[in-house]
Amino acid sequence: MYTLYYAPGAASFVVHWLLIEAGAPYRLQRVDLQAGEQRSAAYLKLNPNGVVPTLLIDGQPACEAAALLLHLADTFPALALAPAVGSLERARYYQWILHLANTVQPAFRYWFLAAEAAGEANADVAKGKACGRIEAAWQRIDDHLQGNGPYLLGEKPSAADFLLTMLMRWSRNMPHPATQWPQLAALAQRMKARPSFAKLCAAEELTEWT
Ligand SMILES: N[C@@H](CCC(=O)N[C@@H](CS)C(=O)NCC(=O)O)C(=O)O
Structure with missing residues (x-):
């Protein structure tokens, strides 16, 4: 199960898109960037950079949109969105x-x-x-x-x-x-x-x- 901390249209967008493509089980947790929720103590524990996205993977936080994209493309090979390693x-x-x-x-x-x-x-x-x-x-x-x-x-x-x-x-x-x-x-x-x-x-x- 994944939890995606996101804001509409933000850098979390691409991670959300891959989760949908993969048909992966996930829940969304909206972060109100205007209200500064990304700088709350609770959120900074998950993502010390204070930005979205953060993805909880089996309860553990991971961040950086491109890194999460690479990770999801590898985790769901049936999507065929990542060429063979070494090629x-x-x-x-x-x-x-x-x-x-x-x-x-x-x-x-x-x-x-x-x-x-x-x-x-x-x-x-x-x-x-x-x-x-x-x-x-x-x-x-x-x-x-x-x-x-x-x-x-x-x-x-x-x-x-x-x-x-x-x-x-x-x-x-x-x-x-x-x-x-x-x-x-x-x-x-x-x-x-x-x-x-x-x-x-x-x-x-x-x-x-x-
Ligand atoms: N390098 C980060 C950048 C993420 C980023 O800049 N996210 C923006 C939204 S697109 C954000 O959360 N901004 C809130 C802020 O800077 O306070 C990534 O790719 O995940």
Whole structure:
């Protein structure tokens, strides 16, 4: 049994999505980020970073969205979302997940929380830089998908595409959302067509980009 500490549409989204794909038994525990519940003493015991997601696996906490994604893809091999360990495809799978988690995801924190990252006086500059970094990433990924797609690893989806889709969703209200890039738009369409995506949006009560 899993328990997912989540906030609607947040970095927990991709973990929730995999749990639904897997048909795994889980319960949801909503964390009110606006109210600062992520900084409560009780929550910090589970996740000292004070962020969502946290996943209780048999009662024990684990965190970091990309790590949980990798873990779930391996735990449920029937999903076929993780290439064989030791294969070249697996190396590329790690490459994409780490790139998305290390490079693209942190740029969103600068976009959404520029003042926290760079100070109030520098917030606009930081936001502009973050926007540029995110758009450059979309361009590079779109270039990759052109000829190598339709998914990041080629013909078949992997867990990396789920992480990419979550990040693309985060860009929906930016000046240039990811879906303005044609290959990314096609990938988003395919991922959103999965029955699990509608279930996920319903469970998180999301109404945008559904
Ligand atoms: N590296 C972490 C980042 C998680 C993260 O930044 N979560 C955000 C929501 S998308 C959060 O909980 N923010 C609350 C806060 O920073 O106070 C992960 O991928 O799990």
